[in-house]
Structures are given as structure tokens and as C-alpha cells.
Amino acid sequence: MGILPGFEKALKPKSIAIVGASAKDDISSYIAPAGLSFLKSLMDFGYEGKIYPVNPGAKEIMGIPSYNSLLSLPEIPDLVIISVPADKVKDVLHDAIGKGVKNVQIYTAGFKEAGYPELEEEIKDIALGKLNLLGPNCMGICYVPSSKISLWPGLVKEAGRVAFITQSGGHALQFIEYAQGMGIRFSKVISYGNATIIEAPDLLEVLEDDEETDVICLYIEGVRDGRKLFEVSRRLSRKKPLIVWKGGSTEYGKRAAFSHTGSLAGEDRVWDAFFKQTGVIRAYGIDELADILIALDLPRMRGRRVGIILNGGGYSVLAADICGREGLEVPALTDETQRRLREFIPPAGTSIKNPLDVETVFRKPELLEKTLALVEDDPNIDIIFFALHLDLLAERRKEQIDEFSEFLKDFAKRTEKPIAITLDTWGGNPYVVSRRASLSRELPSYKIGVFRSIGRGARAIARVIEYYERLTLP
Amino acid sequence: MGILPGFEKALKPKSIAIVGASAKDDISSYIAPAGLSFLKSLMDFGYEGKIYPVNPGAKEIMGIPSYNSLLSLPEIPDLVIISVPADKVKDVLHDAIGKGVKNVQIYTAGFKEAGYPELEEEIKDIALGKLNLLGPNCMGICYVPSSKISLWPGLVKEAGRVAFITQSGGHALQFIEYAQGMGIRFSKVISYGNATIIEAPDLLEVLEDDEETDVICLYIEGVRDGRKLFEVSRRLSRKKPLIVWKGGSTEYGKRAAFSHTGSLAGEDRVWDAFFKQTGVIRAYGIDELADILIALDLPRMRGRRVGIILNGGGYSVLAADICGREGLEVPALTDETQRRLREFIPPAGTSIKNPLDVETVFRKPELLEKTLALVEDDPNIDIIFFALHLDLLAERRKEQIDEFSEFLKDFAKRTEKPIAITLDTWGGNPYVVSRRASLSRELPSYKIGVFRSIGRGARAIARVIEYYERLTLP
Numbered sequence: 001m002g003i004l005p006g007f008e009k010a011l012k013p014k015s016i017a018i019v020g021a022s023a024k025d026d027i028s029s030y031i032a033p034a035g036l037s038f039l040k041s042l043m044d045f046g047y048e049g050k051i052y053p054v055n056p057g058a059k060e061i062m063g064i065p066s067y068n069s070l071l072s073l074p075e076i077p078d079l080v081i082i083s084v085p086a087d088k089v090k091d092v093l094h095d096a097i098g099k100g101v102k103n104v105q106i107y108t109a110g111f112k113e114a115g116y117p118e119l120e121e122e123i124k125d126i127a128l129g130k131l132n133l134l135g136p137n138c139m140g141i142c143y144v145p146s147s148k149i150s151l152w153p154g155l156v157k158e159a160g161r162v163a164f165i166t167q168s169g170g171h172a173l174q175f176i177e178y179a180q181g182m183g184i185r186f187s188k189v190i191s192y193g194n195a196t197i198i199e200a201p202d203l204l205e206v207l208e209d210d211e212e213t214d215v216i217c218l219y220i221e222g223v224r225d226g227r228k229l230f231e232v233s234r235r236l237s238r239k240k241p242l243i244v245w246k247g248g249s250t251e252y253g254k255r256a257a258f259s260h261t262g263s264l265a266g267e268d269r270v271w272d273a274f275f276k277q278t279g280v281i282r283a284y285g286i287d288e289l290a291d292i293l294i295a296l297d298l299p300r301m302r303g304r305r306v307g308i309i310l311n312g313g314g315y316s317v318l319a320a321d322i323c324g325r326e327g328l329e330v331p332a333l334t335d336e337t338q339r340r341l342r343e344f345i346p347p348a349g350t351s352i353k354n355p356l357d358v359e360t361v362f363r364k365p366e367l368l369e370k371t372l373a374l375v376e377d378d379p380n381i382d383i384i385f386f387a388l389h390l391d392l393l394a395e396r397r398k399e400q401i402d403e404f405s406e407f408l409k410d411f412a413k414r415t416e417k418p419i420a421i422t423l424d425t426w427g428g429n430p431y432v433v434s435r436r437a438s439l440s441r442e443l444p445s446y447k448i449g450v451f452r453s454i455g456r457g458a459r460a461i462a463r464v465i466e467y468y469e470r471l472t473l474p
Numbered sequence: 475m476g477i478l479p480g481f482e483k484a485l486k487p488k489s490i491a492i493v494g495a496s497a498k499d500d501i502s503s504y505i506a507p508a509g510l511s512f513l514k515s516l517m518d519f520g521y522e523g524k525i526y527p528v529n530p531g532a533k534e535i536m537g538i539p540s541y542n543s544l545l546s547l548p549e550i551p552d553l554v555i556i557s558v559p560a561d562k563v564k565d566v567l568h569d570a571i572g573k574g575v576k577n578v579q580i581y582t583a584g585f586k587e588a589g590y591p592e593l594e595e596e597i598k599d600i601a602l603g604k605l606n607l608l609g610p611n612c613m614g615i616c617y618v619p620s621s622k623i624s625l626w627p628g629l630v631k632e633a634g635r636v637a638f639i640t641q642s643g644g645h646a647l648q649f650i651e652y653a654q655g656m657g658i659r660f661s662k663v664i665s666y667g668n669a670t671i672i673e674a675p676d677l678l679e680v681l682e683d684d685e686e687t688d689v690i691c692l693y694i695e696g697v698r699d700g701r702k703l704f705e706v707s708r709r710l711s712r713k714k715p716l717i718v719w720k721g722g723s724t725e726y727g728k729r730a731a732f733s734h735t736g737s738l739a740g741e742d743r744v745w746d747a748f749f750k751q752t753g754v755i756r757a758y759g760i761d762e763l764a765d766i767l768i769a770l771d772l773p774r775m776r777g778r779r780v781g782i783i784l785n786g787g788g789y790s791v792l793a794a795d796i797c798g799r800e801g802l803e804v805p806a807l808t809d810e811t812q813r814r815l816r817e818f819i820p821p822a823g824t825s826i827k828n829p830l831d832v833e834t835v836f837r838k839p840e841l842l843e844k845t846l847a848l849v850e851d852d853p854n855i856d857i858i859f860f861a862l863h864l865d866l867l868a869e870r871r872k873e874q875i876d877e878f879s880e881f882l883k884d885f886a887k888r889t890e891k892p893i894a895i896t897l898d899t900w901g902g903n904p905y906v907v908s909r910r911a912s913l914s915r916e917l918p919s920y921k922i923g924v925f926r927s928i929g930r931g932a933r934a935i936a937r938v939i940e941y942y943e944r945l946t947l948p
Contacts, residue, residue: 086822110822113787137787137823154902168788177900221791247791250798255806259825260787285792285929313587313611313734314642317695317721318759324724332729348560348584349611351733426651428628455759 003202007132010103011188011206012147013078014049016042017070017101019092020083020108021053021061034083034107036061038151045150045157052077070095079103079141081151086110086119089136093126103132105140112194112262113137120262124196131197137261138193139169143176143186146212152176160185161212162293165203166219167192167247167261171286175217179290183444187212194261201228208236215296216240217289221247222263226270234278241467243281243292246271279470281463287452291460294449298418301465303382305329306458307375308355310387311362316355319387322455326462328383330354337378341371354381362392365404369411376415383461384417387454389424390432398431405439409446420449420457477676481606484577485662485680486621487552488523490516491544491575493566494557494582495527495535508557508581510535512625519624519631526551544569553577555614555625560584560593563610567600577606579614586668586736587611594736598670605671611735612667613643617650617660620686626650634659635686636767639677640693641666641721641735645760649691653764657918661686668735675702682710689770690714691763695721696737700744708752715941717755717766720745753944755937761926765934768923772892775939777856779803780932781849782829784861785836790829793861796929800936802857804828811852815845828855836866839878843885850889857935858891861928863898864906872905879913883920894923894931 021035035053039062042051051064052073058066067073070080070092080101082092086108096104104127111120120136127133134140142151145159152173162184166172169191176189187210190203200220207213216236223229236242248257248265257265275282283289306328308319320330332353333341341352344367351357356375361367375384393400412419421443423436440450451457495509509527513536516525525538526547532540541547544554544566554575556566560582570578578601585594594610601607608614616625619633626647636658640646643665650663661684664677674694681687690710697703710716722731722739731739749756757763780802782793794804806827807815815826818841825831830849835841849858867874886893895917897910914924925931 108822113825114821114823166788168786168791170786171788174788219788247788247795250795252798252804253791253795255827256787256790256794256804256825256829256831259827259831260791312642312644313730314640314645314648314693314721316730317642317727317734320730321721321724321727324726330726330730347588348582349588351587351730353729353733355730357730357734 003198003206004102004129004132006102007206009078010132010141011144013149015052015075015077015079016047016049017052017054017073017077017080018083019054019070019080021055021066035081037153038081038083039064041151041153042149044153045148045155047148049078050075070099070101073099076100079105081105081107081140083107086116086136090122090126093123093131097126097130101131105134105138106136106193107139109137111136113258113260117262120194120196127197133197134190135193136196139172139191141188141190142169142172143189145186156180156185158185159187159212161187161214162217163187163207163210163213163215164189164217164219165192165200165207166190167195167200167221167263168219169193171219175286175289178286179293182290182294182450183441184290184293195224195263199223199225201225201232204229204232204236204242208232208239214240215293216242217293218242218244219247220244221257221261222265226266230274230278233274233280237279238471241281241296243283243289244275245283245285245289279467281467283463287456288460291451291456292463294444294451295420295457295460295464297444298420298447298449299416300468301383301418301461304462304465305331305380305382306385307333307378307381307383308385308387308454309371309375310355310357311359311389311392313351313357315387316351316357319355319385319454323385323458326458328458328462331380333375333378334380337374340374344370359392362389363395365393365400365407368393368404369407372411376417382417384419385454385457386419386421387424388421390436391426391429394429394432401432401435405443408443408448412446412448418449418461419447420451420461422451422454422457477672477680478576478603478606480576481680483552484606484615485618487623489526489549489551489553490521490523491526491528491547491551491554492557493528493544493554495529495540496532509555512555512557513538515625515627516623518627519622519629521622523552524549544573544575547573550574553579553615555579555581557581560590560610564596564600567597567605571600571604575605578608579612580607580609580667581613582609583611585610587732587734591736594668594670601671607671608664609667610670613646613665615662615664616643616646617663619660630654630659632659633661633686635661635688636691637661637681637684637687637689638663638691638693639666639674639681640664641669641674641695641737642693643667645693649760649763652760653767656764656768656924657915658764658767669698669737673697673699675699675706678703678706678710678716682706682713688714689767690716691767692716692718693721694718695731695735696739700740704748704752707748707754711753712945715755715770717757717763718749719757719759719763753941755941757937761930762934765925765930766937768918768925769894769931769934769938771918772894772921772923773890774942775857775892775935778936778939779805779854779856780859781807781852781855781857782859782861782928783845783849784829784831785833785863785866787825787831789861790825790831793829793859793928797859797932800932802932802936805854807849807852808854811848814848818844833866836863837869839867839874839881842867842878843881846885850891856891858893859928859931860893860895861898862895864910865900865903868903868906875906875909879916882917882922886920886922892923892935893921894925894935896925896928896931
């Protein structure tokens with residue numbers, strides 16, 4: 001069916017009605033408090049349009065005049081959020097259509113996923129061809145910083161260029177919070193729940209040409225129009241990277257998906273074919289979505305040969321094994337590079353083949369800088385992976401962390417090779433711990449990819465290299 | 475060759491000589507400071523035996539009389555730690571033999587692994603049949619709390635029942651620190667580096683009958699006597715669980731292993747066969763070693779059917795998928811259990827099949843207790859997996875966390891089913907964050923397995939179930 005004209009207004013709404021906004025802050029019931037929480041979150045986030053609480057039992061809510069029904073509003077709201085009990089949803093939909101509303105999202109659960117498919121069918125019959133309906137059982141358009149929309153409290157106000165479409169509202173919040181902490185910023189987050197009318201491919205089409213969005217993440221449990229998903233995904237992922245996390249990839253996950261959004265999760269082999277044939281990047285969780293976004297933000301990889309700089313012999317073996325298992329290569333540096341490294345790195349307790357296990361230079365930033373420059377120049381290396389041990393760097397003078405990180409920022413600006421980094425610490429030194437946190441925030445804006453571990457970085461980088469390789473195919 | 479008589483004294487030494495103990499705290503050179511650091515760490519840890527620093531250039535070090543050579547010591551030390559430069563090691567070994575020393579560990583690196591195999595052969599020729607030699611390029615017997623030995627500062631003094639044998643000294647420290655934070659305590663940690671004389675199977679034989687040790691972890695890069703490793707491992711793992719992390723499982727890891735300990739990492743298919751035929755549990759890193767130790771500490775699993783209690787529809791799908799992928803089962807609860815759960819859990823926004831997605835009960839401990847008890851009673855369930863959302867529990871009154879955790883401890887005492895738990899939080903509430911940390915420490919002593927994520931718990935539990943299943947084979 002697709003999306004009806006007017007959906008763009010829902011993404012930049014001049015007015016939002018919240019039906020079921022309650023004045024009662026009663027956390028013990030499931031549905032009632034959501035409307036109030038949406039209202040508060042919008043106000044806290046600085047939403048600049050009109051908000052219309054709709055609740056026959058209230059005159060005003062949080063100081064805002066409340067209305068008896070959608071029909072009594074002074075204008076047609078660009079977006080209606082419905083959070084009344086399930087058996088009242090139909091009435092609200094009729095009111096919305098009567099008022100001329102185009103865009104509706106239903107937070108209320110208790111439909112197909114809870115064993116009431118007939119209730120969901122009724123809703124579908126009412127809305128089809130008349131309303132752009134998100135849900136039920138969803139958070140809908142829940143986080144659009146450029147429109148000053150957030151349906152949760154406390155999220156970052158800064159907008160970014162990553163969109164997230166998700167069948168789970170819980171994953172939406174969890175992913176935003178997790179990714180925020182890693183410096184990732186969002187253009188639009190939309191949860192679509194049971195997908196009674198609008199489903200994933202419809203939303204992907206909306207984002208395909210969205211000028212605020214460079215990269216799209218999708219969490220999906222099932223899809224009715226698989227053909228459309230396939231076609232949109234294949235077309236879209238040649239323009240923008242599309243990362244998909246498929247929920248319900250095992251027998252047990254499929255049953256859980258049905259209980260969650262009433263979705264039929266589909267055959268694994270069909271989904272495997274989907275990933276193979278569309279160029280979509282596959283992820284298996286929130287952490288991996290975030291890692292892949294970080295890897296996509298690096299300068300484009302020209303190959304899969306990694307040069308690894310770290311401290312520790314066992315760590316070298318681990319790092320090389322992990323890269324190897326993920327399909328990256330860890331070739332020996334050229335003889336010339338090794339010769340030049342040996343001029344200032346003693347042989348005992350070190351290795352300079354690759355990984356470079358070079359404890360001594362971690363204590364001396366001037367040597368670490370030389371090491372980094374030599375690895376960058378090596379023609380065998382496409383990507384620099386750097387496990388920076390902050391405690392060693394700070395051992396002689398704590399300011400060495402700051403001096404070296406300034407060097408690193410300049411270095412990242414002038415090199416064309418992607419730099420991935422982990423910020424390692426034993427955790428005891430408060431200065432090191434605080435600088436670790438601040439560097440995690442600072443370095444990404446210099447196109448340095450900060451990963452939680454070498455394994456997670458290697459895995460994400462490998463997925464992104466596969467994506468780029470596929471792009472070059474005809 | 476095996477281990478010569480007298481090695482038991484090295485594990486409970488009445489005296490330790492440190493050859494190369496320097497008075498100079500110069501962090502810029504690689505070898506010199508180690509001896510001093512060992513000396514300080516032993517003193518800090520409360521080592522009660524005699525310490526003999528050996529250094530021709532010093533009269534005393536840290537207030538302890540220093541000696542010119544091993545030959546001038548007033549007694550034969552039970553253990554000698556050597557940290558002189560590589561070209562001086564031979565002389566110290568001759569002195570050790572001359573003095574009648576039985577046990578020596580060489581910290582010094584710069585032998586086979588650094589491109590000097592002939593230097594290592596000379597050491598081997600001197601020591602073979604005369605000394606129990608650990609190393610070179612190792613930390614040796616580095617952490618034995620029952621003997622008040624630690625060669626690193628700041629480690630926990632409490633002893634436990636886990637032994638760790640490792641070819642990497644770096645992994646030793648990293649694993650001890652990581653595992654400590656998860657409530658795991660050690661009997662003995664021994665690093666053996668280049669394995670010139672003593673290698674992994676010899677140390678496993680020592681631990682096989684060690685009364686202080688219930689579980690053994692091994693990090694290994696390569697082995698000379700593969701036959702012996704196979705036989706000892708197969709025999710041992712029927713008595714005590716043996717978890718092995720094999721370093722150098724890829725082309726690149728193998729090269730790094732050679733640069734690290736001069737080890738030939740061997741063919742993957744040979745190692746695959748080793749794991750298949752010995753009943754050894756395989757791990758791929760420090761985090762997985764720790765997770766498996768936690769799973770081994772739970773009551774023995776009678777099957778692989780998991781009952782999962784959590785909050786969130788998307789989270790349900792994720793949890794079920796992860797368990798399914800790791801080879802666990804997530805069967806539907808019996809109709810009877812579901813009927814009884816429905817008496818107090820409303821249908822909208824919840825699921826009670828399995829996983830149980832039950833936000834409402836997380837806010838009411840009395841309902842959470844009922845839920846837990848019903849899942850425990852269900853004959854379809856062997857293991858309870860519980861993602862406890864602390865913020866929801868604390869939402870009405872923060873003390874609900876404390877009340878419920880007391881219930882949980884009692885519950886764990888009386889049930890025979892293993893309980894795995896994750897302590898989830900949005901991270902904003904300081905009380906919740908501090909209770910999360912304290913509960914992570916408290917719960918393990920009640921045989922509740924605290925895991926960092928459902929995925930990590932599921933993976934470790936699956937490995938342990940496989941181990942138990944194998945034990946029942948003839």
C-alpha cells in the first residue's frame with residue numbers, strides 16, 4: 001500500500017495531539033502514564049510546535065489546555081499519538097479520520113501479538129487508505145532532534161546523520177542511549193511495532209532520499225511485503241549504507257517475535273539470501289550496529305591489511321587471531337620498515353613484524369609517533385589498529401596523554417589510512433580514567449574510530465570492507 | 475622430561491632469591507626494574523618467607539641485605555627468580571646449580587622468540603635434568619595467595635580454587651584482574667613463557683592432584699610434547715574441568731605466537747581434534763574464560779532448557795535468538811504455568827510463553843517472586859535466566875532492590891535449578907549503580923551466576939552443559 005501523501009508533515013510536525021494523555025502519574029498501570037510521559041518528554045526536549053493533550057477527564061495537563069476529543073481541536077494536528085486502552089483505539093481512529101488527520105501512531109499494545117488478531121484487523125480496515133498508521137504497539141516517530149521531538153526524557157539534543165527504523169521501541173531507546181555514549185548522533189528514529197499498515201520498506205523509501213540521513217539502521221522481526229523490502233534495500237544500499245539486524249533468526253527467537261509484534265519471522269534461508277543479494281550489512285545486536293556505524297565513519301578502506309600496534313605478547317596473538325578470524329589480514333611489515341623500527345626498538349621483549357608488540361615506545365610519545373608514522377608509510381598496510389595503553393603513556397608524566405592525543409588528531413587529519421583505536425587502561429588512575437572518557441568523545445570527530453575492543457573493531461571493519469567491495473561490483 | 479622432585483617447594487617457598495633485583499627504579503629500561511618490582515610486590519603482598527635480593531652492585535635493597543651472587547646466600551632458596559640481561563642468564567644458572575637450587579624462573583626475554591634460538595639452547599643444555607626451569611620470557615610462579623606470593627602489586631589476597639597456567643604473563647595479570655572483579659579467586663597462577671624445559675602438560679600434572687585447585691584454565695600457544703598434553707588433558711578433565719584458550723589459531727596468530735614465545739602453534743585440525751577428543755572446554759579469550767568459570771560454579775545443569783524472565787519485547791527476541799544460536803533451548807512454559815501467570819500478569823504489552831516479557835511485575839517484587847517460583851516449578855525448564863532490571867525494581871521505592879535481592883538469595887539456596895542473572899540498568903540512578911556493583915560481588919557466593927549479558931551467559935552455560943554431557947559418556 002505504501003505511504004500516503006502528507007507523511008513528511010509527521011516528521012516535521014507543527015502540531016502533535018496526544019490522545020490518552022493522563023494527568024495521573026500512576027506507574028502501576030501499563031497504558032495510562034505513557035501519554036503523560038510523551039507530553040513531558042516533548043516539553044523537556046524543547047518541542048516548538050503546538051501540543052494538544054486529548055483526555056475527556058481533564059481540563060488541562062501540565063498547564064496545557066486539554067480537549068475532549070480529536071474532533072474538538074482548533075486545527076488538524078500533523079501527528080496524532082494514541083495511548084488509550086486497546087478497546088478504545090477504534091473510536092480514536094474514527095475521530096482522526098473525521099477530523100482530517102493524516103498521520104497516526106498507536107502506542108497501545110494488546111493486539112495480534114497478545115492473541116487478539118481480530119482487533120488488529122478492525123483497526124487495519126478503518127485506517128487503510130485513509131491514515132498513515134504506525135503501530136500499534138510502537139513508539140512511532142519517537143526521536144527527531146532536528147524537529148525537536150523526543151518521546152523519552154534525557155536524550156541528546158544534537159542531530160546527526162544516522163536513521164534508525166525499528167520494530168522494537170525498546171531497542172530504539174537502548175540503541176539511542178548506547179550509541180550516544182559513543183559519539184553517534186541521529187537524524188530520525190522511528191519504531192513501527194506490529195506494522196499493521198506502514199512497514200519497514202515504506203519507511204526505508206522515506207529515508208532513501210532524506211537529506212538529513214546518510215546511513216540507515218533497521219531492526220526487523222518480520223515483513224509482509226518481502227519483495228518490496230528486497231528491492232528497496234538493494235536499491236537503497238547502493239546510495240547509502242543500510243545495516244539490518246534481523247530479530248527472530250532461531251526457532252525460539254521466531255516465537256518471541258510473534259509474541260512481541262505478531263510478526264512471522266520467516267525462513268532463515270530466505271533472509272540469508274536477502275543479505276547476500278542486496279548488499280545490506282548484517283548485524284546481530286545493538287553493540288554491533290554501533291561498531292559498524294563507527295567503522296563507516298572512517299576514511300574508506302582501500303584493502304583489508306591491518307597494521308596493529310599494542311603492548312603485550314599474548315595480546316599480539318589474540319589481536320592477530322581475532323583479525324584473522326574476521327577475514328582481515330595481518331601481513332608482516334616490509335623489511336625496510338622493520339629495519340627502521342629496530343633503530344629505536346630493542347629486540348628483547350618486543351616484536352616488530354606485525355602486530356607490533358612495543359612496550360618501550362608506549363612510555364615515550366616521541367617514539368610512539370615515529371612508530372605510527374612508519375606503519376602508516378608501509379605499503380603492506382591499509383588500516384592502522386592501535387591499542388593505546390594510556391597507563392603506560394601516562395607513567396612518566398600524565399600530560400603525555402594530552403600531548404600524544406594532540407599528535408594523533410593531527411596525524412589522523414593528514415593520513416588517508418583509517419585509524420581504529422582502543423583506549424586501554426588498568427583502571428586505577430583517576431586522571432587516566434577521566435581522560436579515557438573524554439578521548440572517547442573527542443577522537444571520533446577527527447575520524448579516529450574508538451572501539452571497545454580489538455575484536456569488536458575488527459569485526460565491524462570487516463563488515464564495512466565487504467560492503468565497499470560489493471559496491472564496486474557491477 | 476617432566477618435573478624434577480622439589481617443585482612443590484617452589485609453590486610454597488620458605489625463601490625466594492631475586493637475581494637482578496635493582497635498587498634503581500628506572501622505568502625506561504626493559505629488564506632492570508622487574509627485579510625491584512617483584513621484590514616490592516612480594517613485600518606488599520605480605521610474603522612471610524625470606525627474600526634474598528642478588529645484585530653485585532648493592533649492599534641492600536628496600537632495607538633488605540643484598541648478595542653478590544647466589545653462591546653467597548646463607549641457604550639454598552626454594553625459588554630463584556632471574557631478571558638479569560639475556561647474556562648473563564647462563565652464569566646465574568651455573569651459580570644456581572652450584573648452590574644446589576632446584577627451582578628457577580627466568581623473567582628475562584630475548585631468546586628464541588627474539589631471534590636468538592642458540593642462546594635458548596645453551597640455557598636448556600645447562601638446566602636439563604638439573605633444574606625445574608620456568609621460562610625464559612615468563613612471570614613464572616607469579617600469584618599464589620595461599621603462599622602469600624604475588625609478583626604484581628595490588629591483587630586480592632584471598633585465595634580461591636581456580637588455577638591458571640599461561641604461556642603469556644600479560645594474560646596472567648589481565649585475567650587475574652578481570653576475574654577478581656567478577657568474584658573469581660585463584661589457587662595458583664603460573665606463567666611459563668618459552669617453555670624451554672617445563673611446559674604445559676608438566677604443570678597440568680602438578681595441578682591434577684593439587685588439593686587447592688578445583689578448576690584449571692590454560693592459555694597455550696604451542697606445545698612440543700603434544701601426545702603428553704593430549705593424555706594428561708583427557709585424564710585430568712574427567713577429574714576437574716579444564717578450560718583451554720589456544721592462542722595462534724589463525725595464520726597471523728601463529729606468527730605472532732612465534733614472535734611472542736617462539737612457539738610453533740601447530741595445525742588447527744590437530745587442535746580441533748584435541749578439543750573434540752579430550753573433553754576440554756574451549757574458550758577464545760579472557761572474558762569467556764571468566765564466564766565459563768562462573769557457569770561451572772552453578773549447580774549442575776540437568777538439561778539445556780532455559781526459562782528467561784526479562785522486560786522488553788525486542789529484548790525477548792534477542793535473548794531467545796542468542797540462546798538458540800548457542801545451542802540452548804527456550805521451550806514454551808506448560809499451559810498450567812501460563813494459566814497461573816495470567817492470573818496476575820495482564821496480556822497487553824507482555825508475553826508469558828518464554829521468554830517472559832513482564833514489565834509490570836518488575837515494579838512489584840511480590841509478583842516477581844511469584845513469577846520466579848512458577849518458572850522454577852515448570853517441568854519444561856532446567857535453567858533460569860533472569861535479566862533483572864534494577865531501575866524498574868527501584869522505581870517505586872529504592873529499597874525494593876534490597877528486599878528482592880534478599881529473596882533471591884534465599885530462593886537460590888533452596889532451588890536445585892541453576893540461576894543465571896544479568897543486572898540491567900539505564901545507568902542514571904546513583905543508588906542503582908552502587909547496588910548493581912555490590913550485588914555483582916554478593917550474588918556469586920549464593921551460587922547465582924552474574925553475567926555481563928545474556929549472550930555471554932548463554933554461551934558459557936552451553937559450553938559447561940557440553941562438558942557435563944561428555945562426562946556421562948563411557
